[in-house]
Amino acid sequence: MSEFIHAQALIQGFERFSPKSYAIEGDKVGLQIGTLNKKVTKLMTALDVNEQVVDEAIENGVDFIIAHHPLIFRPLKALTTDESYGKTIQKLMKHEITLYVAHTNLDVATGGVNDLMADALGLQDTDVLAKTSEDPLVKLVVYVSKPDADRVRQAIGDAGAGHIGDYSHCSFQTEGTGSFIPGDGTDPFIGKQGEREFVEELKIETIVPKSIEKKVVRAMLDAHPYEEPAYDLYPMANEGDALGLGRIGYLEEGMTLDAFCEHVKKAFDVPFVRAVGDGNRTVKKIAVLGGDGNKYTMTALQKGADVYVTGDLYYHVAHDAMMEGLMMVDPGHNVEKIMKQATADYVKNNILKNSCLTEVVASAIHTDPFRVK
Known part of the structure; x- marks a missing residue:
């Protein structure tokens, strides 16, 4: 008999792919708003959860969201509905939309954000960049x-x-x-x-x-x-296999840094990148880490990367890398949007049974706060 999946069964299946135990210490993952004690009629995957994304969910009859970035990260001192943050949480609760977050655990997971980024760049012979644990x-x-x-x-x-x-x-x-x-x-x-x-x-x-x-x-x-x-x-x-943040691997053929920048823009569907290094130098060994990867810059250098692809680069980190000869490419934090469709596909193909009535969609809202003028 066809029916909707129960939220607890949905998350049990999802956490076999992206266990909460993979998350970096102190990260805020798991259930953030709502309940798992219900059936899920329509699920939406999202990178960020803001008021516009919640409005999209309401308009489309979504009652469950799996997001990458936590909506609640720091302890709340107050929650007022006069501001967008408070309105966002109010709308989730009013419309009984459950919010579940998979952050660094989805970065670490095999087939998660960092593997998706490495695959998009066409990297071969990949390995973990920064080991966090091991799968015994x-x-x-x-x-x-x-x-x-x-x-x-x-x-x-x-x-x-x-x-x-x-x-x-x-x-x-x-x-x-x-x-x-x-x-x-x-x-x-x-x-x-x-x-x-x-x-x-x-x-x-x-x-x-x-x-x-x-x-x-x-x-x-x-x-x-x-x-x-x-x-x-x-x-x-x-x-067992090493688990951790980022990936490092090789391009099938080397290319100049400038050519690689164009490759990154196309792979991640971004209008521009920031680059550090001589555009005519050849790159072949590539390190990549989704989100803010500043603290792992020296790890990429120590592992012999020609270029390190990550977001939110700090000025002084870029200076230090340039002095050490490490090239860098910053396509922005929002490239983690790659997880939206991939996570939706995973749920459909690996958790829901063929007879399940639960619908799965990826958010169409573009949440990058930056624009180029």
């Missing part, structure tokens, strides 16, 4: 009857288990014999109540990032034929 690995071990092993193995691989380098669906198996006696009240897939049964089974082992452990286990349980599958999860000594 666990080993999943599950026992399953031979005829059903391929289905279970495929399900856990499709859920993200078994990724080693550029290889996916990696696993190891050993053969053995399982035995059990189904008790009263059971409905055994194999055997009869009260009688000992012996089954030729396979023991399947695979690697799982901790961040998707629950997703993989759920996929395994859904695919497994037994009422009570036997499985184990063990911590591993292998290092």
